[in-house]
Amino acid sequence: MTFNELQKNYWQKDTAVSKLTIDSDMLIREVKRNKDAFESSVFWRDFREVAVGLIMAGVFLRGAFKPENNIWIAGSLVVTAISMLYVAAFFVIDRHLQRKKEARHTDPLLACVESSLMQVNHQIWLLKNVLWWYLLPPGVGIALVFIAVDVDLFKVLPAKLVLPGCLSGTLFVVLIFVGVYWLNQYVVRKGLMPRREELESLMKSIANGGDVRQS
């Protein structure tokens, strides 16, 4: 059989296509539901990230203005609150900028794959650098709070009582930070890097064999 025969006599006469019956009203309802679910998941993801930052900032600020706290503790709590606000703002701005660059499924295939790849690269960059923009700012603030509180405690309590508390508290925070960092690097290794490789090979396979058409 020739390719043309296969195309004309079989592919284009596939009876399964003509027998397809789909309730279009039901389909539209499902599409709308998927659209709402998608938009709501994006909204709540952003909301969660920002809300956590704002709530934490509020908690630290509230603590800062308690009359029993000295200037060092109050100052370190304010620094921590500011760092929380910085992280929340970073999320909002980054999401806003990235949304503008999102892949459009109406673009030519090459452009669509390219923007998907750019998004994945950005995600990798974000997670690889999570220490600098997510962990370090509040980390510095929390470290300052610990130092200020510990100095205060050392003035009124014996060292053998304060030291274990200081060390275990510090260890606990460090472990949480290491855990968050490890989890982010795990996502990069297991989820994002294979996805990047997949998109890169897709891009190569679209573009190779000739020149790229401008559109």
Place this chain on the structure above:
Amino acid sequence: METIFKQWFGEHKGLLYRVVRAYGNTAADQDDLFQEICLQLWLSIPRFEGKAKVSTWIYRVALNTALVWNRGEKNRRKHRDRFITFAPQQQRNDSQPSQEIIERLYEAVRKLPKVDTSVVLMHLDGLGYDEMAQILGISESNVGVKLNRAKKQLAQLLGGLIDDV
């Protein structure tokens, strides 16, 4: 918007059916991909300016979705009752020998590299090089190169069914 969607869907459901069957390996995959394509098609309606043919537009949306579709993310969609079945078993009941050849063809097309699958699909559906170039965003000569390569690979996968490639 609903009227446009219904009209597009009614006229081009065959195109969607073929894309979904060519890119989805299992019935669940096909169902997920179908819903994703429908969602992207719905979202694309406001951007359609009528500069391209509707079929070219739908092809572009469907293939873009299929190509960058991330199976890992598909679980965000809750599985409900399926309103369309893409599984080949249903068609086999037709007891037409041609159905068997079509199933073999789908099986072979699914084994091609993703981009080659799209080129072969468009070619089988009778799209010209210019339309394929528009959809893919590459030159017509590149389309030709890809199509020849894909046809040869397809012939190999079909094990002697095609003899003129």
